[in-house]
Amino acid sequence: MEKRAIFSHRLLPYALLVPQLVITLVFFYWPASQAVWQSFLLQDAFGLSTSFIWFDNYRELFSQPDYYRTIGTTLVFSGSVAILSLSIALLLATQADKQLKGAGVYRTLLIWPYAVAPAVAGVLWAFMFQPSLGIVARGLRDYLGIDWNPLLDGNQAMILVVLAATWKQISYNFLFFLAGLQAIPRSVTEAAAIDGARPLRRFWTITFPLLSPTTFFLIVVNIVYAFFDTLGLIDTMTGGGPAKATETLVYKVYADGRLGGDLGGSAAQSVMLMIIVIALTAIQFRYVEKKVTY
Amino acid sequence: MAEVTLKDVRKIYPGGVEAVKGITFDVPDGHFCVLVGPSGCGKSTLLRMIAGVETISSGEIRIGERVVNDIEPSERDIAMVFQNYALYPHMRVYDNMAYGLRNRKMDKAEIDRRVRDAARILEIEPLLDRKPRALSGGQRQRVAMGRAIVRSPKAFLFDEPLSNLDAKLRVSMRVEIRKLQKTFGTTSVYVTHDQLEAMTLADMLVVMNAGRVEQIGAPLAVYEKPATTFVATFIGAPAMNLLTMSGAEPALLLGNGSIPSEGAIIGIRPEDLALAPPGAPADGGIALPLTVVAVERVGPESFVYGTLDRGDSIIVRLPGTHAPAPGERAVAVASRAKLHVFSADGGRRL
Known part of the structure; x- marks a missing residue:
């Protein structure tokens, strides 16, 4: 049945909507429209003159090999973060779902990393893995004999930001997976056990398919997270380096616009990112409601 | 086909609550045993211990010749029908019924034959391609029964299978369960709090109260000669x-x-x-x-x-x-x- 609320005054519902609408307008539509406008403009180096150049910023963007490299970097980064954080969170959630002693403490501790601000987390990780000072970096070098230097080695820098970004996201995924697991009726898994399925088979044939709505939702959320929310992390840890090895799309927007002063080009990149988010959200809505149900 | 034997079975939960306090009885091969008692008397716990989804604190449970205390539910060769049916919601009815057979790596043609046989007996052939959510309560109940019978297990376990059905359907399913059990001759243990169900289904009635057995016997014998005032008031209505x-x-x-x-x-x-x-x-x-x-x-x-x-x-x-x-x-x-x-x-x- 449709839910209906009765308001005492005709204007009240609008008044109640205003705060949310104002926030959306001020913090989303206004900057977004400015970005779109900006992406059609070109400014001289001193910001004294601005000219309207239609799609030249986009043409310029797509002619840079750098941009394609950044897309590649972003895909590697986001893919790794999503896969790692989802699989680790799922493993932890299945363990936490069992009746363990101290499960409450375990769950609470797992949620903490999510509360750490990205920049703070970035500084912590960068410090731990700093080649000459970092405690983990020293362990890697002294005990495992790894020539660890993410300041020079692009692959190592990438591994580092992937790990840090994963660590931060596990909490969130863990919460959703745990809730998803607890929503599966115990009798269904018991029935599968009685039906002769051993634990591992039970997981892949019963639990995992029943979790698929949660998993799909989390995949989209994680990709969006890795695309956008990791800016602070990357900035404090590697600054996109070395040699742009950890420069993702969103970091390039920041680097080209704020640091490089190319506002038009940077705006064109933001618009591209906006299109990606809109596409992801559309997919999410479409599939969550249709395909991924059982 | 097997007898089910319980010897001084106990369940003590962590924290010291004793839900099942030393129960001994023996369900002869092919018999229909009904565990009846008020809610919280330990009957469901006892059934779940036979199924293997609840651990046994002490005592011994045998299915056939085998002591099953430390055997996984998947290895006990029993089938259980749950109160909420516990169908696999993401599988078609056919796959729900075939699941247990596939787990046993049975030949595809044999699986198909068995599933279709069971579906015919239970009159659910037109439903084989549907998902559980597209079925009514009574149909789900039949699928749950089908999932149990395709495996031809040593024993059927029923955990209040009719309590989610409306009164009319409950009576017809009751008759049907009894008929099926007679057809297959499979040893069954059935848990209910409904004394009428207990009286009509059982070959052997086990009346439980507060984790203990109050009386064991044929339904009419229990009715005619209740061993305690608890049994006297529990069996028979009013x-x-x-x-x-x-x-x-x-x-x-x-x-x-x-x-x-x-x-x-x-x-x-x-x-x-x-x-x-x-x-x-x-x-x-x-x-x-x-x-x-x-x-x-x-x-x-x-x-x-x-x-x-x-x-x-x-x-x-x-x-x-x-x-x-x-x-x-x-x-x-x-x-x-x-x-x-x-x-x-x-x-x-x-």
Whole structure:
């Protein structure tokens, strides 16, 4: 049945909507429209003159090999973060779902990393893995004999930001997976056990398919997270380096616009990112409601 | 096919709550055993221990020759029907039924043959391609039954399988379950809190209360000779009338010298009582003068609620609709042979 609320005054519902609408307008539509406008403009180096150049910023963007490299970097980064954080969170959630002693403490501790601000987390990780000072970096070098230097080695820098970004996201995924697991009726898994399925088979044939709505939702959320929310992390840890090895799309927007002063080009990149988010959200809505149900 | 044997089975939860307190019984091969008792009496826990989804704190459970205490549920070769059916929501009915067979790496053609056979017996052939959410409660119940029978397990376990169905469907499924069990001759253990279901289904009735067995026996034997006042009031509806008597009163009433002097509880089933006009003689039986409080006429029979002059309330079941009106005086009479006598604490039949 449709839910209906009765308001005492005709204007009240609008008044109640205003705060949310104002926030959306001020913090989303206004900057977004400015970005779109900006992406059609070109400014001289001193910001004294601005000219309207239609799609030249986009043409310029797509002619840079750098941009394609950044897309590649972003895909590697986001893919790794999503896969790692989802699989680790799922493993932890299945363990936490069992009746363990101290499960409450375990769950609470797992949620903490999510509360750490990205920049703070970035500084912590960068410090731990700093080649000459970092405690983990020293362990890697002294005990495992790894020539660890993410300041020079692009692959190592990438591994580092992937790990840090994963660590931060596990909490969130863990919460959703745990809730998803607890929503599966115990009798269904018991029935599968009685039906002769051993634990591992039970997981892949019963639990995992029943979790698929949660998993799909989390995949989209994680990709969006890795695309956008990791800016602070990357900035404090590697600054996109070395040699742009950890420069993702969103970091390039920041680097080209704020640091490089190319506002038009940077705006064109933001618009591209906006299109990606809109596409992801559309997919999410479409599939969550249709395909991924059982 | 196998017998199910329980020997001093206990369940103690962490924290010390003892849900099942040493239960011993033996379900002979092919028999239909019903565990009945009020909620919280440990019957479901006991069933889940037989299934292997609940650990056994002490004692021994055997299915056939094998002690199954430390055997995984998947290896016990039993099938269970759950109260909420526990169908796999992401699988079609066909796959729900085939799942257990596939887990046993059975040949595809054999799986198909078995699933279709079971579907035919249960009349769910048109539903094979549907997902559980597209089925009604009764259809889900049939699929759950189908999932159990395709495997031809050593034993069927039922955990209140009918309690989610409406009253009419419950009766027809009850008959059907009984029929299926007879057809397959598979040893079954069935848990219910409904004494009518218990009476109609069981070859062997196990009445449980507070983690203990109160009585084991054939349904009619339990009805005719309840071992304790708990069983007496639990089996049969409306419940047996119990009159607590002290001193010489019971001996006087029964004309029998063997009643202990500390008193006894006398039980009389409502259906064993009749009403006579006030002042009617005992006539070799017992006569209890009463005042009628209320009358329920349900069609084929009427229930008369009264208060005895000695203070107890009593229910009398009369055939038909002819009954005295509230406020009228009457005498409840019964023959002595129909009386049940229990020890004063209700724990023993005398």
